[in-house]
Amino acid sequence: MAYFPFSERRGMLCFTCCHVLEDNKPITFVTHHFDDNNWQFICGSEHKDTDAVIISIGELCELDPSIEELCDLPVGSFANRKNKNAKWMTGKLPDEQSYPIR
Numbered sequence: 001m002a003y004f005p006f007s008e009r010r011g012m013l014c015f016t017c018c019h020v021l022e023d024n025k026p027i028t029f030v031t032h033h034f035d036d037n038n039w040q041f042i043c044g045s046e047h048k049d050t051d052a053v054i055i056s057i058g059e060l061c062e063l064d065p066s067i068e069e070l071c072d073l074p075v076g077s078f079a080n081r082k083n084k085n086a087k088w089m090t091g092k093l094p095d096e097q098s099y100p101i102r
Contacts, residue, residue, distance in 0.1 A: 010058030026084035
């Protein structure tokens with residue numbers, strides 16, 4: 001089995017948007033939520049609830065290996081970038097609990 005950088009198993013489900021899967025838009029915004037450990041990987045488009053798609057994190061890494069750089073994004077945090085070739089910028093999600101940084 002090939003190396004997989006996330007601590008979660010490959011089959012763990014996460015959220016993305018139909019724009020990433022159907023329109024090949026780049027993932028530009030990622031969240032890792034504290035309360036349920038959920039990951040969300042979306043593009044920069046406007047989204048409606050009906051745009052949400054559930055996919056395994058392993059499948060999403062195959063579609064966009066650049067998200068592997070975020071494997072250690074702490075819960076309660078986000079990452080964003082301007083385009084697929086830009087550097088990820090990270091921060092704390094507002095109004096969300098997180099573990100203290102050591």
